[in-house]
Amino acid sequence: LARPRSDDKRKAILSAATQIFAERGLSAPTSAISNLAGVAEGTLFTYFENKDVLLNDLYQEIKVELADAMMTGFPRKKSVRARLRHIWNCYTAWGVAHPAQHKVLSQLQLSDNLTSESQKAGSAPFIEIQAMAEDAVKQRILEDIPQEFLSATMEASAQTSMAFMTTHPKSSSKFQALGFDMFWRAISKK
Amino acid sequence: LARPRSDDKRKAILSAATQIFAERGLSAPTSAISNLAGVAEGTLFTYFENKDVLLNDLYQEIKVELADAMMTGFPRKKSVRARLRHIWNCYTAWGVAHPAQHKVLSQLQLSDNLTSESQKAGSAPFIEIQAMAEDAVKQRILEDIPQEFLSATMEASAQTSMAFMTTHPKSSSKFQALGFDMFWRAISKK
Amino acid sequence: LARPRSDDKRKAILSAATQIFAERGLSAPTSAISNLAGVAEGTLFTYFENKDVLLNDLYQEIKVELADAMMTGFPRKKSVRARLRHIWNCYTAWGVAHPAQHKVLSQLQLSDNLTSESQKAGSAPFIEIQAMAEDAVKQRILEDIPQEFLSATMEASAQTSMAFMTTHPKSSSKFQALGFDMFWRAISKK
Amino acid sequence: LARPRSDDKRKAILSAATQIFAERGLSAPTSAISNLAGVAEGTLFTYFENKDVLLNDLYQEIKVELADAMMTGFPRKKSVRARLRHIWNCYTAWGVAHPAQHKVLSQLQLSDNLTSESQKAGSAPFIEIQAMAEDAVKQRILEDIPQEFLSATMEASAQTSMAFMTTHPKSSSKFQALGFDMFWRAISKK
DNA sequence: GATGAATGAGTCTTCATTCAT
DNA sequence: GATGAATGAAGACTCATTCAT
Numbered sequence: 086l087a088r089p090r091s092d093d094k095r096k097a098i099l100s101a102a103t104q105i106f107a108e109r110g111l112s113a114p115t116s117a118i119s120n121l122a123g124v125a126e127g128t129l130f131t132y133f134e135n136k137d138v139l140l141n142d143l144y145q146e147i148k149v150e151l152a153d154a155m156m157t158g159f160p161r162k163k164s165v166r167a168r169l170r171h172i173w174n175c176y177t178a179w180g181v182a183h184p185a186q187h188k189v190l191s192q193l194q195l196s197d198n199l200t201s202e203s204q205k206a207g208s209a210p211f212i213e214i215q216a217m218a219e220d221a222v223k224q225r226i227l228e229d230i231p232q233e234f235l236s237a238t239m240e241a242s243a244q245t246s247m248a249f250m251t252t253h254p255k256s257s258s259k260f261q262a263l264g265f266d267m268f269w270r271a272i273s274k275k
Numbered sequence: 276l277a278r279p280r281s282d283d284k285r286k287a288i289l290s291a292a293t294q295i296f297a298e299r300g301l302s303a304p305t306s307a308i309s310n311l312a313g314v315a316e317g318t319l320f321t322y323f324e325n326k327d328v329l330l331n332d333l334y335q336e337i338k339v340e341l342a343d344a345m346m347t348g349f350p351r352k353k354s355v356r357a358r359l360r361h362i363w364n365c366y367t368a369w370g371v372a373h374p375a376q377h378k379v380l381s382q383l384q385l386s387d388n389l390t391s392e393s394q395k396a397g398s399a400p401f402i403e404i405q406a407m408a409e410d411a412v413k414q415r416i417l418e419d420i421p422q423e424f425l426s427a428t429m430e431a432s433a434q435t436s437m438a439f440m441t442t443h444p445k446s447s448s449k450f451q452a453l454g455f456d457m458f459w460r461a462i463s464k465k
Numbered sequence: 466l467a468r469p470r471s472d473d474k475r476k477a478i479l480s481a482a483t484q485i486f487a488e489r490g491l492s493a494p495t496s497a498i499s500n501l502a503g504v505a506e507g508t509l510f511t512y513f514e515n516k517d518v519l520l521n522d523l524y525q526e527i528k529v530e531l532a533d534a535m536m537t538g539f540p541r542k543k544s545v546r547a548r549l550r551h552i553w554n555c556y557t558a559w560g561v562a563h564p565a566q567h568k569v570l571s572q573l574q575l576s577d578n579l580t581s582e583s584q585k586a587g588s589a590p591f592i593e594i595q596a597m598a599e600d601a602v603k604q605r606i607l608e609d610i611p612q613e614f615l616s617a618t619m620e621a622s623a624q625t626s627m628a629f630m631t632t633h634p635k636s637s638s639k640f641q642a643l644g645f646d647m648f649w650r651a652i653s654k655k
Numbered sequence: 656l657a658r659p660r661s662d663d664k665r666k667a668i669l670s671a672a673t674q675i676f677a678e679r680g681l682s683a684p685t686s687a688i689s690n691l692a693g694v695a696e697g698t699l700f701t702y703f704e705n706k707d708v709l710l711n712d713l714y715q716e717i718k719v720e721l722a723d724a725m726m727t728g729f730p731r732k733k734s735v736r737a738r739l740r741h742i743w744n745c746y747t748a749w750g751v752a753h754p755a756q757h758k759v760l761s762q763l764q765l766s767d768n769l770t771s772e773s774q775k776a777g778s779a780p781f782i783e784i785q786a787m788a789e790d791a792v793k794q795r796i797l798e799d800i801p802q803e804f805l806s807a808t809m810e811a812s813a814q815t816s817m818a819f820m821t822t823h824p825k826s827s828s829k830f831q832a833l834g835f836d837m838f839w840r841a842i843s844k845k
Numbered sequence: 846g847a848t849g850a851a852t853g854a855g856t857c858t859t860c861a862t863t864c865a866t
Numbered sequence: 867g868a869t870g871a872a873t874g875a876a877g878a879c880t881c882a883t884t885c886a887t
Contacts, residue, residue: 087695087866087869094871110387112302114856125873130858191385197300230453234439238457241431249424263420267428271457281846304881315467315848317884326882467848467887474850490767492682494877505852510879575765577680610833614819618837621811629804643800647808651837661867684860695869697863706861 095132097122102143107185111140111192141203144193147186152210154179159213165221166269172214173243173265180247181257187247211236227272235272242268285322287312292333297375301330301382331393334383337376338397344369346403355411356459362404363433363455370437371447377437401426417462425462432458475512477502482523487565491520491572521583524573527566532590534559539593545601546649552594553623553645560627561637567627591616607652615652622648665702667692672713677755681710681762711773714763717756722780724749729783735791736839742784743813743835750817751827757817781806797842805842812838 101122105113115136119129133139155175160167180187193199199207218235221227227235246264250257291312295303305326309319323329345365350357370377383389389397408425411417417425436454440447481502485493495516499509513519535555540547560567573579579587598615601607607615626644630637671692675683685706689699703709725745730737750757763769769777788805791797797805816834820827 088864088871089866090871112856115858116856126857127859127874128872131871136857195382195385228457230457234435234450234453237435237438238432241435242428245424245427245431248427260424263424267418267420267461271461284847305883306881316882317849318847320883321846468850468885469887470850495879496877506878507853507880508851511850516878571765575762608837610837614815614830614833617815617818618812621815622808625804625807625811628807640804643804647798647800647841651841664868685862686860696861697870698868700862701867 090132094122094124094128098124098129098132098139099143099146102139103147103185103189106143106192107188111189111196111198115139137198140193140196140198141200143189144199144203145206147190147193148207149210150183150186151176151179151190156210156213165217165224165226166273168217169239169269170265173239173268174261176243177247177250177261177264180243181250184251191244225274228274230272238271239268242271284312284314284318288314288319288322288329289333289336292329293337293375293379296333296382297378301379301386301388305329327388330383330386330388331390333379334389334393335396337380337383340373340376341366341369341380342401345401349403355407355414355416356463358407359429359459360455363429363458364451366433367437367440367451367454370433371440374441381434415464418464420462428461429458432461470512474502474504474508478504478509478512478519479523479526482519483527483565483569486523486572487568491569491576491578495519517578520573520576520578521580523569524579524583525586527570527573528587529590530563530566531556531559531570536590536593545597545604545606546653548597549619549649550645553619553626553648554641556623557627557630557641557644560623561630564631571624605654608654610652618651619648622651664692664694664698668694668699668702668709669713669716672709673717673755673759676713676762677758681759681766681768685709707768710763710766710768711770713759714769714773715776717760717763718777719780720753720756721746721749721760726780726783735787735794735796736843738787739809739839740835743809743838744831746813747817747820747831747834750813751820754821761814795844798844800842808841809838812841 098118101118101120105117105121109117115129116126118139119126122129129139133142155172157175158171160171163171215232215236218227219232222229222232222235230238242264246260249260249264253260288308291308291310295307295311299307305319306316308329309316312319319329323332345362347365348361350361353361405422405426408417409422412419412422412425420428432454436450439450439454443450478498481498481500485497485501489497495509496506498519499506502509509519513522535552537555538551540551543551595612595616598607599612602609602612602615610618622644626640629640629644633640668688671688671690675687675691679687685699686696688709689696692699699709703712725742727745728741730741733741785802785806788797789802792799792802792805800808812834816830819830819834823830
């Protein structure tokens with residue numbers, strides 16, 4: 086192959102897209118992205134067929150990154166609480182450490198640009214978490230809460246914590262802990 | 276230009292904007308709005324200086340509506356739990372009954388279009404709720420949670436419930452109750 | 466109405482389109498047209514929804530002009546030959562006098578841009594000619610030639626004459642006459 | 656660059672170009688051509704300096720093919736009518752058998768892409784026909800028609816026949832014969 | 846005040862051509 | 867020579883906003 090498609094360039098575009106979309110919203114021009122990535126406007130379209138594909142690929146990319154962050158060091162053998170706490174900490178830490186990715190993820194989840202395939206692919210890395218939750222409910226460790234509702238609640242609670250962790254960097258760990266305690270009270274038996 | 280006369284027209288535009296933004300996102304063209312409102316494209320700009328102003332005014336409008344819905348019949352004399360429950364029920368019921376307003380509100384809160392003034396004005400109607408929460412914390416009825424964090428948590432939890440109430444209409448009241456129970460466990464002492 | 470859509474402007478755009486398309490082909494940019502017409506690029510699209518509509522409207526416009534040129538002074542009462550001669554003369558004279566229109570018409574007829582509706586509308590003004598031809602065939606004045614084939618032959622022959630009339634302006638009427646004589650020999654009995 | 660070696664590749668590109676241009680017009684992208692030809696996008700440009708050169712070379716190629724089709728079995732010794740009939744049959748048969756080539760030829764002749772050199776080269780193979788026609792005029796077999804006008808008329812008439820032969824395959828030979836009869840009446844003495 | 850035509854900068858995308866590999 | 871990624875100038879069309887009527 087003559088000059089193979091460069092993975093660096095692809096990553097540069099995705100990274101630029103993350104930054105630009107975070108700063109200017111999903112309606113930001115592709116030219117701003119190619120510009121920041123240091124490639125020609127047309128080059129973006131050799132790596133991503135069109136803007137929608139870019140959006141969807143970006144979504145999956147971030148989701149994988151996030152899943153990686155959450156599952157490294159996952160204490161499979163420990164208590165439900167410990168495992169949830171691990172996820173909670175990783176998720177909120179990731180969000181605070183990667184505000185652009187986090188913001189873009191939120192925007193993408195609300196937008197109409199995600200294909201159902203992307204959504205499926207995006208939730209795949211989180212299957213283990215769901216399995217754990219279902220188990221815990223069956224074991225009567227958690228309240229009888231539909232699994233999806235539980236996930237959604239965790240998501241929402243973590244988002245709230247993250248927001249405060251970002252806004253109050255000095256109390257970051259305090260809000261991280263407080264958020265989890267509240268979440269745990271919300272879902273655990275007795 | 277001073278505030279022009281026809282309040283009907285202003286309301287028609289705001290109502291159309293709600294519908295259009297809910298269906299097509301905040302980047303929907305103003306022409307779609309004026310069109311649905313039954314006024315000329317230019318007319319929109321005699322009622323709202325520009326699109327950003329429209330967005331901010333719409334935000335405040337919806338917030339006021341929402342506050343109205345939440346405060347009518349507010350049981351000032353009852354227990355903290357009863358009062359929170361009232362707010363919870365009103366809020367979620369309003370969201371389910373007014374999906375367009377609710378959706379637009381979420382979009383606006385995430386967008387970069389809101390001025391800090393709008394945000395301030397938008398939270399004004401909720402002062403009473405905040406006061407109540409602070410009181411309850413002092414009275415040791417609630418956990419020691421910063422007031423803002425408590426509000427944000429309530430907001431997030433209610434959003435989650437609403438989403439499920441809308442998606443599962445038959446279990447609407449079940450999710451409404453479940454959501455509140457979880458929220459109450461999260462914040463109440465012991 | 467505030468500033469009603471100006472027929473002058475519409476005509477200016479159509480006229481500019483004729484000139485530009487004749488000079489640079491149907492793929493000429495719309496900006497060249499708006500530019501020549503003395504309007505903003507966007508204005509073109511308030512008069513014609515998109516380029517295809519412009520193309521189709523232009524086609525019908527030219528066809529009507531052409532039909533007008535051919536049918537004014539049409540000698541309904543004279544012989545078939547006289548009537549065909551009238552049409553021949555008008556058509557070729559029109560083509561020579563309006564080379565841009567003529568060229569664009571040819572291009573449009575070959576392009577894939579014409580809707581079947583446009584084609585129908587475009588041939589409407591020529592119904593009388595077709596009726597005459599069919600009559601003449603029945604009356605045994607003309608050879609037994611399918612009406613459509615006869616029309617097509619006339620069209621092709623006239624095009625050929627026009628081309629030579631344009632290229633050899635001094636012999637214009639000679640070629641006009643020669644072309645018709647040949648055409649008449651081709652179709653007439655005996 | 657000197658003419659590169661693989662004649663196969665050159666032919667593949669020309670053949671692909673014929674098909675693509677016939678289907679999608681002369682504005683079809685060169686990438687579609689290289690793609691169909693099974694070569695890289697850049698390769699096309701080692702065989703043809705640019706798109707215009709490709710267009711002109713294709714024109715000459717088709718013209719030569721067509722001349723071949725018309726002159727094989729040419730009855731040099733027979734009557735003018737027989738010789739013209741041979742040409743007529745070969746031309747129309749070729750057009751019907753090679754619709755893509757035929758269509759592209761028409762498009763090229765109308766386009767502004769042909770250099771005068773190409774046009775000269777393209778008409779070279781038809782010199783013999785022209786010579787025959789001039790002879791016949793001198794011999795008073797044909798009407799006194801300028802040679803170029805006669806050629807143009809034959810071209811136009813044959814095109815018309817071809818169009819009907821293609822559209823009405825069942826009456827193909829009928830239209831072939833009818834067209835020639837009309838053409839012959841148009842040009843022959845008495 | 847109301848109207849909607851006019852404006853033109855801005856957007857995504859295409860494509861002939863170049864050139865590094 | 868062959869390849870196909872890279873380029874960037876167009877091009878069709880949109881849309882917030884202005885302003886003549």
